[in-house]
Amino acid sequence: MAPGPGMRRLxxxxxGGRDLRVDFFRGVALWFIFIDHVxxxxxxxxxxxxxxxxxxxxxxxLLAGYAAGLAYGASMDRLGWGLAAAQLARRVGTLYxxxxxxxxxxxxxxxxxxxxxxxxxxLDELHLDAFGEQPYRALLEALLLRFxxxxxxxxxxxxxxxxxxxxxxxxxxxxxxxxxxxxxLYLGTRMSGANLPGWLHGGWFxxxxxWQLLFFIGCVLGYRPPGxxxxxxxxxxxxxxxxxxxxxxxxxxxxxxxxSPELMDALPEHVAAVLIEVDKTALHPFRxxxxxxxxxxxxxAVPTGARWLRGAVAAPFVLxxxxxxxxxxxGIAFSFLGRLALEVSDRWAMQAAVNLAGLLALVAVGAVAxxxxxxxxxxxxxAPPDRRPAVVPPPLPDGAAAPRIAP
Amino acid sequence: MRxxxxxxxxxxxLLAGLAGPGRAQAVDTTQSCGAPAELLEAGGVALPxxxxxxxxxxxxxxxxxSASVFGPGSSGPQAAWPARMxxxxxxxxxxxxxxxxxxxxxxxxxxxxxGLLIAELPVLRPHLVLWQSGTVEAVRxxxxxxxxxxxxEGAARVAASGADLVLLDQQFSRFLRAxxxxxxxxxxxxxxxxxxxxxxxxxxxxxxxxxETDRVDLERAPREMRVVVADRLNACLGGAVAAxxxxxxxxxxxxxxxxx
Numbered sequence: 304m305a306p307g308p309g310m311r312r313l314x315x316x317x318x319g320g321r322d323l324r325v326d327f328f329r330g331v332a333l334w335f336i337f338i339d340h341v342x343x344x345x346x347x348x349x350x351x352x353x354x355x356x357x358x359x360x361x362x363x364x365l366l367a368g369y370a371a372g373l374a375y376g377a378s379m380d381r382l383g384w385g386l387a388a389a390q391l392a393r394r395v396g397t398l399y400x401x402x403x404x405x406x407x408x409x410x411x412x413x414x415x416x417x418x419x420x421x422x423x424x425x426l427d428e429l430h431l432d433a434f435g436e437q438p439y440r441a442l443l444e445a446l447l448l449r450f451x452x453x454x455x456x457x458x459x460x461x462x463x464x465x466x467x468x469x470x471x472x473x474x475x476x477x478x479x480x481x482x483x484x485x486x487x488l489y490l491g492t493r494m495s496g497a498n499l500p501g502w503l504h505g506g507w508f509x510x511x512x513x514w515q516l517l518f519f520i521g522c523v524l525g526y527r528p529p530g531x532x533x534x535x536x537x538x539x540x541x542x543x544x545x546x547x548x549x550x551x552x553x554x555x556x557x558x559x560x561x562x563s564p565e566l567m568d569a570l571p572e573h574v575a576a577v578l579i580e581v582d583k584t585a586l587h588p589f590r591x592x593x594x595x596x597x598x599x600x601x602x603x604a605v606p607t608g609a610r611w612l613r614g615a616v617a618a619p620f621v622l623x624x625x626x627x628x629x630x631x632x633x634g635i636a637f638s639f640l641g642r643l644a645l646e647v648s649d650r651w652a653m654q655a656a657v658n659l660a661g662l663l664a665l666v667a668v669g670a671v672a673x674x675x676x677x678x679x680x681x682x683x684x685x686a687p688p689d690r691r692p693a694v695v696p697p698p699l700p701d702g703a704a705a706p707r708i709a710p
Numbered sequence: 711m712r713x714x715x716x717x718x719x720x721x722x723x724l725l726a727g728l729a730g731p732g733r734a735q736a737v738d739t740t741q742s743c744g745a746p747a748e749l750l751e752a753g754g755v756a757l758p759x760x761x762x763x764x765x766x767x768x769x770x771x772x773x774x775x776s777a778s779v780f781g782p783g784s785s786g787p788q789a790a791w792p793a794r795m796x797x798x799x800x801x802x803x804x805x806x807x808x809x810x811x812x813x814x815x816x817x818x819x820x821x822x823x824x825g826l827l828i829a830e831l832p833v834l835r836p837h838l839v840l841w842q843s844g845t846v847e848a849v850r851x852x853x854x855x856x857x858x859x860x861x862x863e864g865a866a867r868v869a870a871s872g873a874d875l876v877l878l879d880q881q882f883s884r885f886l887r888a889x890x891x892x893x894x895x896x897x898x899x900x901x902x903x904x905x906x907x908x909x910x911x912x913x914x915x916x917x918x919x920x921x922e923t924d925r926v927d928l929e930r931a932p933r934e935m936r937v938v939v940a941d942r943l944n945a946c947l948g949g950a951v952a953a954x955x956x957x958x959x960x961x962x963x964x965x966x967x968x969x970x
Binding site for chain 1: 900902922
């Protein structure tokens with residue numbers, strides 16, 4: 304089944320020339336992030352975190368790196384480091400503003416749900432809410448990214464990761480050096496326990512000094528040197544076997560802890576004790592390797608030209624993945640609404656309504672973003688990046704001549 | 711799926727229980743406000759030190775946690791869940807001298823309650839420690855390791871002292887669920903319990919069940935009913951904790967009697 308003509312027009316590179324697998328899986332990760340950000344959501348037990356020792360956050364960061372390596376690497380080759388760095392800086396600024404906006408929305412949501420509760424005494428801990436106690440200080444700390452309330456921790460990570468890419472952009476051409484430096488920082492971070500400072504207790508929920516490794520791996524995989532094919536890890540039976548084994552072990556460990564402690568005693572390693580050590584904050588190697596193994600297996604299981612990627616089921620997710628930033632931000636904002644809705648009722652009718660409305664709203668955001676990009680660039684099938692003019696006049700609906708910006 | 715896997719695990723446990731030595735005592739659910747039996751069991755974990763203390767007629771329990779151990783919003787300390795639990799244990803084991811000490815305070819992190827616990831262990835020499843944690847960490851979105859590390863250390867200390875440990879997870883409220891990443895911190899407590907082979911009183915699921923079935927719903931209680939409902943909540947919780955302890959004792963006795 305093919306997507307409707309409307310959606311097909313909105314999808315970039317639907318006719319070939321673009322790796323739709325990346326878009327599709329990024330779209331699925333964005334959808335999972337929305338689901339996982341609505342606690343009490345019945346679908347929350349079906350997302351990646353229940354099946355593997357990694358979750359949609361790892362997928363998002365790896366694919367964000369891929370997209371950044373692809374886009375800003377091409378920019379650098381075409382326009383030079385300076386302009387590419389300026390584009391990156393503009394992106395970082397957009398992300399920062401988006402984060403602050405979401406912070407304001409979140410604070411309003413907490414205030415709204417606290418007001419409807421009025422003074423339920425058993426929720427004494429409620430009063431510990433930092434914003435309620437020191438609003439001015441909390442605002443300042445939020446601006447400094449040192450105060451990150453629950454669920455507002457991915458964008459700050461993404462901001463720092465993109466900012467880290469600015470100085471090392473030219474190293475995309477020397478991937479071994481880039482990954483060597485990145486790995487050294489990761490290992491140093493894990494051994495020293497260093498983290499960016501938080502306001503109230505400890506460091507950042509997602510430590511960028513550790514997570515940068517996954518991001519830069521994505522950048523290296525995404526970057527296409529001019530005239531050379533995209534880098535890929537070749538198919539190898541040993542690697543495939545190891546990846547599958549690792550993922551199976553991770554899934555088994557996750558599931559084993561749901562069984563009785565007696566059964567766990569019978570296992571060679573004390574599974575739960577190991578799992579506790581698998582921290583998310585500094586991207587434990589298990590989580591890192593699980594994500595890479597999953598990406599490797601999926602990358603070889605799904606051929607670039609798989610027909611279903613162009614089908615109707617995949618189309619909405621491909622669309623989501625092609626507009627990661629607006630979809631991600633909207634997803635976080637929608638998840639606030641979803642939480643408020645589930646606060647009113649968490650029966651199946653509301654669950655279905657929240658998830659259906661959530662997915663539809665995300666697709667709508669993706670569609671609007673795609674439509675806007677089409678209208679402002681005036682082309683449904685853009686030329687390859689190296690031949691695309693920097694500024695294209697927007698087509699006017701009445702066919703009048705567009706004012707030329709370029710000389 | 712998570713629920714389903716747990717159900718499957720419980721079903722396996724039940725089957726194992728049928729095949730193995732019979733349970734000494736069925737869990738009494740009348741005091742725990744109709745909670746499903748699976749939430750009142752020690753999950754196949756025995757509480758040997760508690761069982762021995764009951765045998766000897768003297769049981770010391772240390773309750774430690776943040777605000778909720780004092781039953782805030784209820785009509786007074788006698789209505790808080792530790793006192794209700796004590797009363798139910800006294801009824802269940804006539805002639806048993808039970809002392810319950812409660813330590814903690816509003817807004818204490820697990821790191822702080824762990825300090826309290828470690829300081830009190832040699833002084834109070836409890837047979838059983840009931841340790842509630844995880845709410846403050848969730849509210850403040852603190853790195854989960856700052857919950858699991860002190861819980862690990864505290865659990866090891868309790869084990870070294872020869873006492874039994876039961877962990878209590880967070881309270882359920884729609885507010886906490888909507889505004890914190892509560893599942894992550896529940897998961898952390900569950901993993902620590904599994905790693906140390908100690909039971910968890912799944913307070914979150916209990917309170918969710920009571921709220922869902924309109925048995926006890928403090929969050930939606932009208933203002934003038936709050937104290938009454940808070941008392942009822944504490945009574946139900948006390949009943950659930952007592953049921954879990956009785957189950958853990960039965961488990962320990964079953965193991966002892968099963969030995970040749």
